[in-house]
Amino acid sequence: MATEAEAKRSVTTEYVTSGSKRMHERARSSLAGGVASVARAIPPGPWPYPIYLDRGEGSHIWDVDGNEYIDYNLAHGPLILGHRPPELTAAMVDILQTRGSTFALGHDLEYLAAEQLVAHVPSVELVRFTNSGTEAVLAALRFARGATGRNKVVRFEGHYHGWGDPIHWSHRPLVAAAGLAHAPRAVAATNGIPESYGAELIIQPWNDLAVLERTLRTRQHEIAAVITEPIMGNCGGLLPAPGYLQQVRELTAKYGILLIFDEVITGFRVGLSGAQGLFGVTPDITTLAKAIGAGYPVGAVGGTHKVMDFVASHQITHAGTYNGNLVQTGAVNSAVAQLARPGVYERLTALGDRLRAGLLKAASELGIPAVTTGVGPMLQIWFQEKAPTNYREAALGPSYTQGRQELLRQGLQKRGVMLLAGQFSNWYISTAHSEQDIDTTIDRSRDAMIELKDRLA
Helix, strand or coil: CCCHHHHHHCCCCCCCCHHHHHHHHHHCCCCHHHCCCHHHCCCCCCCCCCCCEEEEEECEEEECCCCEEEECCHHHCCCCCCECCHHHHHHHHHHHHHCCCCCCCCCHHHHHHHHHHHHHCCCCCEEEEECCHHHHHHHHHHHHHHHHCCCEEEEECCCCCCCCCCCCECCCCCHHHCEECCEECCCECCCCCCHHHHCCEEEECCCCHHHHHHHHHHHCCCEEEEEECCCEHHHCCECCCCCHHHHHHHHHHHCCCEEEEEECCCCCCCCCCHHHHHHCCCCCEEEECHHHHCCCCCEEEEECHHHHHHHHCCCCCCCCCCCCCHHHHHHHHHHHHHHCCCCHHHHHHHHHHHHHHHHHHHHHHCCCCCEEEEECCEEEEECCCCCCCCHHHHHHCHHHHCCHHHHHHHHHHHCCEECCCCCCCCEECCCCCCHHHHHHHHHHHHHHHHHHHHHHC
16 A cells, blocks of 8 residues: 555656547547537546547556556446446347347347346336437436326436436536525526426425425326436435335325336446335336446336336327337347346445445545445445435535545546546446455555545645
């Protein structure tokens, strides 16, 4: 383990990113902002400019300057089997070489993948495939409104459900602009969204059952659905209070309102049955993406016959040329086959617990307050005394407002550990990560925390 002096010296010229800088400068002439997604921009993306990668293998990635990183970004979570997993890669190559990429007509891989989701995800009795999590959420909102004949949707402050206009509201609003904590106002997450979309949303604080009960009771005849991330994956993995999701389920059932679980992050990430299996709560509609394709573009929306029969009978339209294509459904089938093997999730959880314990021990030894959030192979560290329970607690806490976690991330990037930027992101672990990866990361985290301690002082 490095001494404090060695750790300080390790921020040196050995970490070179000139190739990434040149590529970014070139990209800006043809790509808006030099990036293909706002998540890769500066801010909020990797510091001090987007890092351009050359290749990935297993749990490691290499950038164009030859820097090697242990990867906990994992393409924002999808790569649950790691980079270029041999079995999945072989399956994809075989499909492309022997069958093709897409038909826009039916094929066996499509219903085989659907059968896997029906078998493993408790709420899914029928399913439709999409090409992203955002598409899946937009479909889920339409299905809920079509099935109930109502328009209003309850969503929670700080949750993220994709960038579609009808739902991209109050994701990370400025607290000063967001209204009262017990009665948040709808705040558009970007310019370009008509105010009329916000009028169909009812924003609520998360983990506050009393406020939600009052809202559902008084406005039940207006509300089609409540949509929630069962774990706040887009706010650093904040967990529901004990019994909270169960009570939300009871209230929505009592008032005849549909419950949508956005499991784009948690689906296949915390288990094949998702967070609904973990917590024992079954919603009416579930959205999935990311890890279900282990790195290939796929999304899905599924639910009970009560809802999905409207889609099956074409009373609610759902379309898409690339939906259920050979590549995405083949990826789902291969991913499930590997993730369903005995001991896979037990090992992923053990690696996550090992990393959590090591990070907390390192912080404690240095006298830095720290807590972790998340569950299993998704986690986040907060450099403060207490874990937040909702968006406002997170946004007003010192770990975020003082950029403490971001300082750690920058220190780790220079030491060969890649994280997704931002306090509201997560560390993701794949089946390709090893105990050695975890132990090396803990050692490097301690060294980065020495820098953090100096900055805090």
